[in-house]
Amino acid sequence: MKAADQKRLLREMIFFRRFEERCFEAYMEHKIGGFLHLYSGQEAVATGVLEMTRRGKDYVITGYRDHVHAIKAGAPAREVMAELYGKETGSSRGRGGSMHIFDPTAHFMGGYALVGQPFPLAAGLALACKYKGTDEIAVCFLGDGANNQGTFHETMNMASLWHLPVLFVCENNQYAIGTRIDRSTAVTDQYKRVCGYNISSSQHDGQDIDTVMDAAAKAIEHVRSGKGPYFIEFLTYRQRGHSMSDKTAAYRSKEEEAEWARRDPITLYRDKLVKAKVVTDADVKAMERDVSNEIENDIVKFAEESPVPKVEDLNKYVLDDNPDPRWIGPLQNS
Amino acid sequence: MAELAYWEAIRRAHDEELANDPMVIAMGEDIGVVGGTYKATSGLYQKYGEKRIIDTPISENSYTGVGIGASMAGMRPIIEIMSINFALLALDTLINAAAKIRYMSGGRVSCPIVMRTPGGTAHQLAAQHSARLARVFMSTSGLRVVTPRGPMEACGMLKSAVRCNDPVIFIEHERMYNMREDVPETEFFRPLEGAEIVRKGTDITLIGYNWSFVLCMKAADMLAKDGISAEVIDLRSLKPLDRETIRRSVEKTHRVLVAEEDEAAVGTGAEIISIVIEDCFFALDAQPVRIHAADVPVPYAANLEHAAIPDEHDVYKGALKVMGRI
Numbered sequence: 001m002k003a004a005d006q007k008r009l010l011r012e013m014i015f016f017r018r019f020e021e022r023c024f025e026a027y028m029e030h031k032i033g034g035f036l037h038l039y040s041g042q043e044a045v046a047t048g049v050l051e052m053t054r055r056g057k058d059y060v061i062t063g064y065r066d067h068v069h070a071i072k073a074g075a076p077a078r079e080v081m082a083e084l085y086g087k088e089t090g091s092s093r094g095r096g097g098s099m100h101i102f103d104p105t106a107h108f109m110g111g112y113a114l115v116g117q118p119f120p121l122a123a124g125l126a127l128a129c130k131y132k133g134t135d136e137i138a139v140c141f142l143g144d145g146a147n148n149q150g151t152f153h154e155t156m157n158m159a160s161l162w163h164l165p166v167l168f169v170c171e172n173n174q175y176a177i178g179t180r181i182d183r184s185t186a187v188t189d190q191y192k193r194v195c196g197y198n199i200s201s202s203q204h205d206g207q208d209i210d211t212v213m214d215a216a217a218k219a220i221e222h223v224r225s226g227k228g229p230y231f232i233e234f235l236t237y238r239q240r241g242h243s244m245s246d247k248t249a250a251y252r253s254k255e256e257e258a259e260w261a262r263r264d265p266i267t268l269y270r271d272k273l274v275k276a277k278v279v280t281d282a283d284v285k286a287m288e289r290d291v292s293n294e295i296e297n298d299i300v301k302f303a304e305e306s307p308v309p310k311v312e313d314l315n316k317y318v319l320d321d322n323p324d325p326r327w328i329g330p331l332q333n334s
Numbered sequence: 335m336a337e338l339a340y341w342e343a344i345r346r347a348h349d350e351e352l353a354n355d356p357m358v359i360a361m362g363e364d365i366g367v368v369g370g371t372y373k374a375t376s377g378l379y380q381k382y383g384e385k386r387i388i389d390t391p392i393s394e395n396s397y398t399g400v401g402i403g404a405s406m407a408g409m410r411p412i413i414e415i416m417s418i419n420f421a422l423l424a425l426d427t428l429i430n431a432a433a434k435i436r437y438m439s440g441g442r443v444s445c446p447i448v449m450r451t452p453g454g455t456a457h458q459l460a461a462q463h464s465a466r467l468a469r470v471f472m473s474t475s476g477l478r479v480v481t482p483r484g485p486m487e488a489c490g491m492l493k494s495a496v497r498c499n500d501p502v503i504f505i506e507h508e509r510m511y512n513m514r515e516d517v518p519e520t521e522f523f524r525p526l527e528g529a530e531i532v533r534k535g536t537d538i539t540l541i542g543y544n545w546s547f548v549l550c551m552k553a554a555d556m557l558a559k560d561g562i563s564a565e566v567i568d569l570r571s572l573k574p575l576d577r578e579t580i581r582r583s584v585e586k587t588h589r590v591l592v593a594e595e596d597e598a599a600v601g602t603g604a605e606i607i608s609i610v611i612e613d614c615f616f617a618l619d620a621q622p623v624r625i626h627a628a629d630v631p632v633p634y635a636a637n638l639e640h641a642a643i644p645d646e647h648d649v650y651k652g653a654l655k656v657m658g659r660i
Contacts, residue, residue, distance in 0.1 A: 103442070104406075110438075120397070125406060317439075331524075333530060
């Protein structure tokens with residue numbers, strides 16, 4: 001990979017971390033409402049996998065921890081932040097919020113709050129890709145907790161049976177909300193669970209973005225070349241709680257958190273690039289300042305200054321707002 | 335005109351829409367090789383192939399989700415659920431996903447699916463095959479719910495449902511698949527919205543939908559023999575409801591009865607009577623009456639099942655009560 005691309009990827013991950021931490025701050029200031037699930041600590045997975053997909057062509061879908069996936073897939077960060085602020089300029093026009101970022105122009109088909117619901121939706125997107133005869137694929141990001149839903153098993157069966165071009169990315173962050181994986185799941189190696197559906201799978205370190213990109217490239221090639229679905233598991237860790245309300249101290253130790261903090265994906269990549277003389281410490285400092293400035297003076301500013309949705313538009317978007325009277329009517333009684 | 339059975343009308347609508355638009359597919363359990371439990375897709379697998387007529391595993395929630403996902407990428411799936419009882423398994427993808435995706439994406443993503451399913455009691459199918467559940471869908475924002483009363487409506491409304499950009503819950507009825515009616519041989523559409531005054535009358539308004547509409551029509555014949563002129567409304571669409579047609583009719587007849595095959599609580603009848611009270615309370619000359627099922631899981635024994643589910647005699651007696659004749 002070229003040095004320029006390595007620098008860009010490092011900056012992207014720094015950007016995603018700062019974006020999420022800035023959301024935390026805005027939430028504490030009550031500028032963001034509802035539930036907020038932050039991605040800090042897992043950046044290498046979404047950044048690395050989506051670096052290897054065709055942006056705007058391949059479909060991407062995920063759960064409620066969706067800001068970074070949306071931005072990396074191509075949704076403007078300004079619009080994602082405006083969505084969190086509940087503004088009309090938001091990705092979902094302020095109707096979805098943090099858990100429901102959508103950007104169909106980027107083929108980012110949404111974040112969903114129902115754990116495991118994106119599995120079948122992803123298979124459907126893949127079915128459409130295959131049906132239309134394109135070589136586009138669907139990429140479904142979900143956590144380890146989602147694999148205990150019925151949709152996991154039902155969808156793996158159909159995806160394999162119909163050779164659908166779908167890549168399932170399991171971000172195994174070891175916790176289903178606050179329940180540690182070995183307390184909720186009989187088989188903790190998630191990649192083993194799709195063997196019963198005859199789906200190719202593998203497990204990798206999710207903290208090292210180079211490992212993620214290498215593994216994702218192979219998995220994507222498998223899916224795109226018509227060999228059917230692939231299930232790729234990345235071992236990772238969320239540094240914050242499940243959402244803003246849980247106290248991680250109740251379910252995990254300081255030692256465990258410290259151990260994973262040593263394997264922070266941004267630190268790992270920064271050290272690697274410094275060692276390879278791709279960047280200097282001063283470059284990284286400048287990058288961090290630049291990212292902070294961009295988030296503060298462009299992205300947050302845009303969200304702050306954007307208008308809220310109009311109350312008179314409350315009923316827009318429930319059904320098609322311009323229905324064709326040939327199909328819809330209404331029927332007239334004589 | 336050609337006489338078609340209800341199931342043939344459904345099949346014809348599939349056939350025409352599959353021929354019209356390559357993005358239309360059909361999916362469901364046993365709909366392909368077998369041709370559908372009620373024959374509604376018979377012959378289509380042979381004509382259009384397995385790519386377009388998809389036999390699914392018995393995984394209602396997820397195959398419905400597959401259809402929804404495909405619709406988000408521009409396809410128009412007609413999803414069959416063999417019995418509305420099984421649709422309970424698919425409520426997550428139907429209600430949490432299909433109904434809400436347009437709204438929570440700010441109108442940027444739509445889910446043009448049709449979910450077809452028979453909902454209603456047939457003959458001694460017992461509690462787990464006799465659910466009606468229309469009220470579950472009609473209380474969900476973001477869905478359309480239609481209930482075709484016969485072959486003509488079934489064919490024309492299914493074609494409209496396929497072309498409509500919203501998720502449509504298309505509720506058929508197991509007792510109605512062999513109902514026959516003359517249907518135009520040339521292509522036609524029936525609109526998804528709007529209740530229809532199918533029989534004009536002056537003394538009482540009887541309101542029903544699919545099977546309960548059939549009961550209302552039979553009861554209207556019985557009432558005519560007593561010199562009572564009943565106006566009969568087929569709701570056609572349970573969501574959205576046509577308040578205007580209901581109001582106009584009740585303002586004319588001043589009396590109203592609603593028939594449904596479901597239990598009463600939080601149901602179609604409750605909703606219609608609320609609308610009547612909100613929109614035309616002062617037009618009423620008598621208390622409205624709801625005809626509905628007993629508040630029990632549907633029993634197997636024929637005599638108990640008969641006692642649990644309303645028939646035309648119940649509608650007739652209910653109407654006499656509204657008329658002050660009993």
